[in-house]
Amino acid sequence: MPLVRPLVVAPDTSHWANWIDAALSSDAERRFSARSFHRKLLDADRIPFLSWHHLEEMLCVGSAENAAARVSYLQTLPLVASLGPERGNCLSKYTHPGFHPF
Numbered sequence: 001m002p003l004v005r006p007l008v009v010a011p012d013t014s015h016w017a018n019w020i021d022a023a024l025s026s027d028a029e030r031r032f033s034a035r036s037f038h039r040k041l042l043d044a045d046r047i048p049f050l051s052w053h054h055l056e057e058m059l060c061v062g063s064a065e066n067a068a069a070r071v072s073y074l075q076t077l078p079l080v081a082s083l084g085p086e087r088g089n090c091l092s093k094y095t096h097p098g099f100h101p102f
Contacts, residue, residue, distance in 0.1 A: 006045045008048075008081045009047070011048060013057040016058060017057075019037060023073050050080045050081070051082065055071075
């Protein structure tokens with residue numbers, strides 16, 4: 001039994017999009033705040049949940065470059081929760097290459 005039980009938090013797609021867009025912002029303060037948010041979640045034993053639906057909605061943006069930048073940022077996150085089969089789930093396509101959940 002773990003001493004601490006992590007909780008999954010499920011941001012809405014708009015929250016994910018705002019968080020990622022802030023992390024990619026040219027405003028240094030906004031970018032720093034957004035990029036440190038994931039670590040703050042993990043430090044508080046919270047794991048953000050990202051669904052395929054979230055990803056689909058976040059990719060429906062004005063440009064392919066913006067969509068690619070969002071996916072690239074998601075790939076930098078060391079840990080996100082998702083639903084899917086134990087092996088080969090869709091997250092393996094866009095999580096950090098060093099992260100192996102199973």
